[in-house]
Amino acid sequence: MSFKKEPDAMELGECTRNPGYQDEEDGGSVSDSNTAVPGEKEEDSAAVKLDSAEEYTQLKPYAGMPKEVLLLYSSQARYRVPREILFWLTVACTLTLVGLTITVIALSPRCLSWWQVSPVYQVYPRSFKDSDGDGVGDLKGIQEKLDHFEYLNIKSIWISPFYRSPMKDFGYDVEDFRDIDPLFGTMEDFEELLAEMHSKGLKLIMDFIPNHTSDRHRWFNLSRTRDPHYKDYYVWTDCNASAPKPNNWVSVFGNSSWTYDEVRGQCYLHQFLKEQPDLNFRNEHVRKEMTDIIHFWLKKGVDGFRMDAVKHILEATHLRDEPQVDPNKPPESITTEWDLYHDYTTSQVGLHDLLREWRAEMDSYSREPGRYRFMVTESYDYHEVDKTMMYYGTPLVKESWNHDRPRIASSAGQTYVRVINMLLLTLPGTPTTYYGEEIGMENINVTDSQIQDPAGKYNASASRDPERSPMQWSDDLNAGFNNKTNTTWLPVHPDYRTVNVEVQMQDEDSVLSQYSFLNDLRQSHLPLHRGWFCYVHADATCLRLPQRAGRTQPSFPHSA
Numbered sequence: 299m300s301f302k303k304e305p306d307a308m309e310l311g312e313c314t315r316n317p318g319y320q321d322e323e324d325g326g327s328v329s330d331s332n333t334a335v336p337g338e339k340e341e342d343s344a345a346v347k348l349d350s351a352e353e354y355t356q357l358k359p360y361a362g363m364p365k366e367v368l369l370l371y372s373s374q375a376r377y378r379v380p381r382e383i384l385f386w387l388t389v390a391c392t393l394t395l396v397g398l399t400i401t402v403i404a405l406s407p408r409c410l411s412w413w414q415v416s417p418v419y420q421v422y423p424r425s426f427k428d429s430d431g432d433g434v435g436d437l438k439g440i441q442e443k444l445d446h447f448e449y450l451n452i453k454s455i456w457i458s459p460f461y462r463s464p465m466k467d468f469g470y471d472v473e474d475f476r477d478i479d480p481l482f483g484t485m486e487d488f489e490e491l492l493a494e495m496h497s498k499g500l501k502l503i504m505d506f507i508p509n510h511t512s513d514r515h516r517w518f519n520l521s522r523t524r525d526p527h528y529k530d531y532y533v534w535t536d537c538n539a540s541a542p543k544p545n546n547w548v549s550v551f552g553n554s555s556w557t558y559d560e561v562r563g564q565c566y567l568h569q570f571l572k573e574q575p576d577l578n579f580r581n582e583h584v585r586k587e588m589t590d591i592i593h594f595w596l597k598k599g600v601d602g603f604r605m606d607a608v609k610h611i612l613e614a615t616h617l618r619d620e621p622q623v624d625p626n627k628p629p630e631s632i633t634t635e636w637d638l639y640h641d642y643t644t645s646q647v648g649l650h651d652l653l654r655e656w657r658a659e660m661d662s663y664s665r666e667p668g669r670y671r672f673m674v675t676e677s678y679d680y681h682e683v684d685k686t687m688m689y690y691g692t693p694l695v696k697e698s699w700n701h702d703r704p705r706i707a708s709s710a711g712q713t714y715v716r717v718i719n720m721l722l723l724t725l726p727g728t729p730t731t732y733y734g735e736e737i738g739m740e741n742i743n744v745t746d747s748q749i750q751d752p753a754g755k756y757n758a759s760a761s762r763d764p765e766r767s768p769m770q771w772s773d774d775l776n777a778g779f780n781n782k783t784n785t786t787w788l789p790v791h792p793d794y795r796t797v798n799v800e801v802q803m804q805d806e807d808s809v810l811s812q813y814s815f816l817n818d819l820r821q822s823h824l825p826l827h828r829g830w831f832c833y834v835h836a837d838a839t840c841l842r843l844p845q846r847a848g849r850t851q852p853s854f855p856h857s858a
């Protein structure tokens with residue numbers, strides 16, 4: 299292969315005149331030697347010689363012109379001005395785009411976590427579904443009914459306590475925080491339930507009961523025998539069996555919150571039953587024990603906790619009498635929680651630090667995507683909104699109507715069931731639904747001899763049994779709660795033939811159908827579950843939301 303030099307070929311180190319420019323009649327070249335063809339250099343240079351910048355401005359630019367010429371052109375106003383305009387326009391557009399992007403990101407609502415999207419459904423395990431026919435609901439029973447949550451489009455399930463317990467307060471008196479009560483099943487049953495829930499995309503929230511244990515808890519037995527490590531695990535003070543109690547503090551369930559313990563020869567504090575001694579959270583070992591228990595369950599994979607009775611966790615150490623609501627009442631007649639202002643037994647300084655510490659524990663287990671661990675606290679500061687607000691990490695969690703209060707149909711009236719469910723599902727926040735409220739179950743009547751609840755045994759009118767009756771699944775025996783025996787731990791409500799899940803699923807005007815519709819609506823209408831509220835029309839009978847493509851427009855209430 300040869301590299302024979304062609305006559306026309308441009309040689310390295312030489313430049314050639316731009317052919318386009320040569321075609322121009324009065325165009326010229328510049329005097330730069332690089333632009334001339336060798337040989338023509340001398341003759342042409344005289345003709346095209348240009349001495350001043352002014353002369354250059356007469357010339358038109360051409361392709362391949364040398365840098366020096368280009369610079370002369372580029373500084374001319376007709377090139378410079380459009381160039382600068384374009385430059386600043388590009389800068390302005392870029393800045394606007396960046397600004398717009400930041401604004402859109404800043405204004406866009408954050409992705410909601412699982413606990414904000416779905417309502418929380420509270421299962422009271424004794425009453426939900428009894429799989430083995432002993433009259434009491436159990437974990438396997440809950441597992442049998444997971445389809446109900448799929449039907450309702452509910453993803454978060456809070457299950458009231460199923461720890462090992464002597465059941466003096468139906469599981470809120472815990473004997474072992476790391477074990478399951480045989481009445482509800484085994485640890486294996488729990489693990490199976492959790493695995494199946496997770497495989498169905500459901501989240502499990504447990505009750506956590508930090509304020510007290512059962513008096514049958516190992517720690518209490520060691521504390522009453524003054525074991526050096528455990529002696530301060532509970533709140534003890536000197537008193538004797540016959541003398542007046544150390545102060546006027548009363549239990550939530552009535553009567554003094556102090557009980558004399560013969561083994562130790564001192565009184566211990568219990569803000570609930572005497573079988574529920576209060577833990578001493580001023581003892582660092584107690585704090586550590588409770589945090590370890592939280593870790594135990596988080597490691598098992600539970601998705602969050604409902605923290606029970608938190609405002610009672612700390613008490614004043616000075617043990618002074620609490621102020622009486624009616625100062626004229628004789629001190630010996632002070633027996634109920636309503637008689638005192640609870641300045642020394644509730645919401646003490648340090649409580650929120652403790653709750654924040656627990657929240658931080660949840661956070662440390664929330665790092666994988668979709669594994670946010672939820673924490674909600676029970677709060678009963680009805681008339682003190684500021685106190686209640688101190689528990690909030692986010693502003694949009696609604697307080698639940700829980701298993702200690704009458705059902706909606708019985709407190710507000712059957713007529714209001716639909717409208718209360720509607721408010722619950724359409725107001726901002728995360729709603730909580732207590733089992734049975736989705737079908738409008740009513741309280742049962744419990745005769746004195748049928749009372750099960752310890753609070754009811756102190757005071758029949760305070761009994762919480764009426765709102766804890768078995769879930770009404772169908773019009774079968776025992777409303778389908780269990781169909782193996784005739785026993786149920788509390789009577790089934792006699793209205794179960796019409797008020798039950800099976801019947802209401804067939805009726806598109808039922809409380810259940812309305813609940814499920816509203817829940818779908820809440821989850822598909824961003825404004826509803828994000829806490830914005832837009833409506834097209836509202837009057838005394840009708841609330842109309844903006845139309846969404848592809849969905850039938852609801853107007854409620856349509857039959858209430």
Ligand code: GLC
Nearest residue numbers: 467470507570606607676702
């Ligand atoms: C909470 C529970 C209630 C229980 C009490 C004592 O208030 O909701 O059911 O009796 O704590 O643990």
Ligand code: MG
Nearest residue numbers: 576610611612
């Ligand atoms: Mg306490």
